[in-house]
Amino acid sequence: MDWAKHTTVIAALVAAAGLGVTAAGTVVSVRVAEDQLSQSNVEDEERDRRQASRITFWSLPPRDDVTVIANRSLDPTHIEVSVGYGGALDGYDLWLGTVPPCTRVLLPNSQLEQGVPERRRKEYADSAFAEAIVMRDADSRTWTRKRTGELEPGRQTPGKLGAFTGEVEFDLTLLRKPDVKVEPLDGCESAG
Incomplete structure (x- = not known):
């Protein structure tokens, strides 16, 4: 059994999983930022329309x-x-x-x-x-x-x-x- 190959494959899978988690976190962060911007725009419009x-x-x-x-x-x-x-x-x-x-x-x-x-x-x-x-x-x-x-x-x-x-x-x-x-x-x- 070649442990070096398995270790390399496992390390590659762990790295890929880490990248996947990072990508998912980035997508969630982008959505949260978009929601905050949208809410800010709504609040700005409401403030502008107040009078x-x-x-x-x-x-x-x-x-x-x-x-x-x-x-x-x-x-x-x-x-x-x-x-x-x-x-x-x-x-x-x-x-x-x-x-x-x-x-x-x-x-x-x-x-x-x-x-x-x-x-x-x-x-x-x-x-x-x-x-x-x-x-x-x-x-x-x-x-x-x-x-x-x-x-x-x-x-x-x-x-x-x-x-x-x-x-x-x-x-x-x-x-x-x-x-x-x-x-x-x-x-x-x-x-x-």
Whole structure:
């Protein structure tokens, strides 16, 4: 019996097994690192969305003639209202202004109707509605909240007015209109 050959074979098998264990450990380490990176990305996205997720809007029944915009965050936010009317291709953006923290804005749809072009006013003057809001958060990220409630990063509307680029005169700020009501929200400061 040649013990030297058997010892060499056994040593080779032990070395191969050691390499297999090392490879398996490496695969597990890579998966753990990928999971940690994925979790970190989810946490970063949640942190990025924190303020925007606390800003919502809806219409008040019975005739949906008032749009309510609520900023439940602890930071002010700059908001444009994307207005729809008539057909799916019609629309424009109006500069609402800087909405203070913990604030509700009651925006009559009569203010939204001011952007309907004169040539279409007779046909659509009473049908303007808030289709989305575009907001800029405290970290200067832009977000779009759609009428359906979806929140997406970036501008998801045509941006026909350009309020965030500084092309809007201050007098166009809807918050300055006498029939737009700005009210404090209760319980907002407890949102953490």
